[in-house]
Amino acid sequence: MMSCWRSLLLVLFVALGLWLGSPVQAASLPPQVQELEQQVSQLQRLVDAEDWLEIRSYIHGPMGLTRKNLTGLAVTLPKEQKQEVIRLTKELGQSLEKLDFAAKGYDQPEVEAAQAKVKKALDRLEALFS
Structure with a gap:
């Protein structure tokens, strides 16, 4: 009977650890990267909807400010991490x-290819802080 309770307690602790582990990882990302993550998701919705004008407005508006904020974040980091964040921000x-440019020309395949590169840069930024 006692081993049954121990097994049950062990399962509960493992489940609790897994449940609590996910938010901690997301919370470790700097706010600038979390904001970029949300913006890339919004941009993907615009790309999927082929909303050309809104794509361009979103890139020049909110995403431009986020790129500036990422550069500001880089200044606060150690040298190697700083260089990588600056490189990824330029790539982004x-x-x-x-x-x-592709949205201006209504070129859906090019828009999707460029969006994939944006997502890839975001993934690298997230990996840098994980």
Whole structure:
């Protein structure tokens, strides 16, 4: 009987640890990266809807400010991490420029390719802080 309770208690602790583990990882991301994550999701919805004008407005508006904030974040980091964040921010900017140009030309395949590069840069940023 006692071993049954121990097994049950062990399962509960493992489940609790897994449940609590996920939010801690997300909370470890800097707010600038969390904001970018939300914006990339919103941008994906606009790409899926082929809302060309809104894609371009979103890139030049909220996402432009986030890129500036990422550069500000880089200044506060250790040298190697700082260089990587700056490089990824530039890569993100170049991908957004390509996406903007493709949206201007109503070129859905190019928009999707550029959006994939934006997502890839975000994934690398998240991995850098994980």
